Amino acid sequence: MKDIDISPQDQPPADNSEPRGGAIAEEVIDFAVDAAQRAGRITLQWYQQRSLSVSAKSDGTPVTEADYAAERLLRSEISAAYPDDSVWGEEEGVSAGRTGRSWVIDPIDGTKAFVQGVPLYATLLALVDGQGPAVGVICLPALDECVWAGRGRGAYWNGVPCRVSEHAGLDGAYVCTSGLSYWPEPALERVRAAGARVRTWGDAYGYALVATGRAEAMVDPECFDWDVAAMPVIMAEAGGRFSNTSGSPEWRSGSAAASNGLLHDDLLACLR
Numbered sequence: 377m378k379d380i381d382i383s384p385q386d387q388p389p390a391d392n393s394e395p396r397g398g399a400i401a402e403e404v405i406d407f408a409v410d411a412a413q414r415a416g417r418i419t420l421q422w423y424q425q426r427s428l429s430v431s432a433k434s435d436g437t438p439v440t441e442a443d444y445a446a447e448r449l450l451r452s453e454i455s456a457a458y459p460d461d462s463v464w465g466e467e468e469g470v471s472a473g474r475t476g477r478s479w480v481i482d483p484i485d486g487t488k489a490f491v492q493g494v495p496l497y498a499t500l501l502a503l504v505d506g507q508g509p510a511v512g513v514i515c516l517p518a519l520d521e522c523v524w525a526g527r528g529r530g531a532y533w534n535g536v537p538c539r540v541s542e543h544a545g546l547d548g549a550y551v552c553t554s555g556l557s558y559w560p561e562p563a564l565e566r567v568r569a570a571g572a573r574v575r576t577w578g579d580a581y582g583y584a585l586v587a588t589g590r591a592e593a594m595v596d597p598e599c600f601d602w603d604v605a606a607m608p609v610i611m612a613e614a615g616g617r618f619s620n621t622s623g624s625p626e627w628r629s630g631s632a633a634a635s636n637g638l639l640h641d642d643l644l645a646c647l648r
């Protein structure tokens with residue numbers, strides 16, 4: 377599991393397992409989708425600039441001025457609309473709140489793809505409240521796609537309701553991942569032996585593929601909380617399932633497995 381330097385009092389509410397509880401207000405979903413899309417559009421100003429300045433963070437991962445600009449815009453939108461909510465962003469850390477609600481931001485998920493001019497990066501925004509993951513947005517600016525969900529309000533792909541696939545079993549299933557090097561070799565072997573087609577259509581893009589029925593599963597044996605905060609509610613509302621690779625619905629545990637639900641237990645059996 378990756379290290380995250382966030383002190384306990386700054387973290388989103390502890391009650392953060394599978395989405396449940398009451399439906400979230402439509403206006404909050406609308407706000408989140410609009411804000412994520414606006415931040416995503418900002419990233420396009422830098423996308424495909426071969427001269428983009430890239431620096432390395434303390435953990436060695438890359439960050440660009442576009443990451444900072446997108447996160448700044450999201451923070452400013454959130455603090456204007458919901459000034460008492462806390463905000464937790466990958467690049468700028470935590471701003472405390474007093475509502476028990478937390479917004480979680482990954483301004484560019486897939487910075488390496490972004491820097492390479494590959495369109496599979498995303499801007500991610502999530503809202504977590506006392507009842508768990510409440511809103512999730514995967515904005516894919518360079519693909520002009522956006523997948524989102526709000527608890528009790530359904531999942532959408534560019535405004536049209538979306539749903540996971542109906543493919544049962546791992547045989548012939550498309551299983552996506554952000555990188556094969558994160559996998560324990562025996563787990564990868566078991567998934568392949570079960571007949572799955574493993575593809576590195578990864579980062580948030582892989583979760584978007586699952587939520588829209590274009591792939592059956594997405595696995596991240598290692599991830600940060602902001603990589604996956606948007607995913608539990610999107611998967612639940614799209615009819616799928618989200619857990620960590622041990623099967624726990626806890627999303628803040630450093631690994632993630634999302635699927636159409638039908639093959640989730642078979643997938644977990646391979647991953648454990």
Ligand code: IPD
Pocket residue numbers: 437438482484485486487488554555578579580598599600603
């Ligand atoms: C990372 C990317 C990478 C994955 C890491 C993520 P970032 O996010 O998604 O492919 O392997 O787990 O942290 O740094 O591009 O936002």
Ligand code: CA
Pocket residue numbers: 482484485486602603
């Ligand atoms: Ca990320």
Ligand code: CA
Pocket residue numbers: 443466482483484485486487
């Ligand atoms: Ca990022």
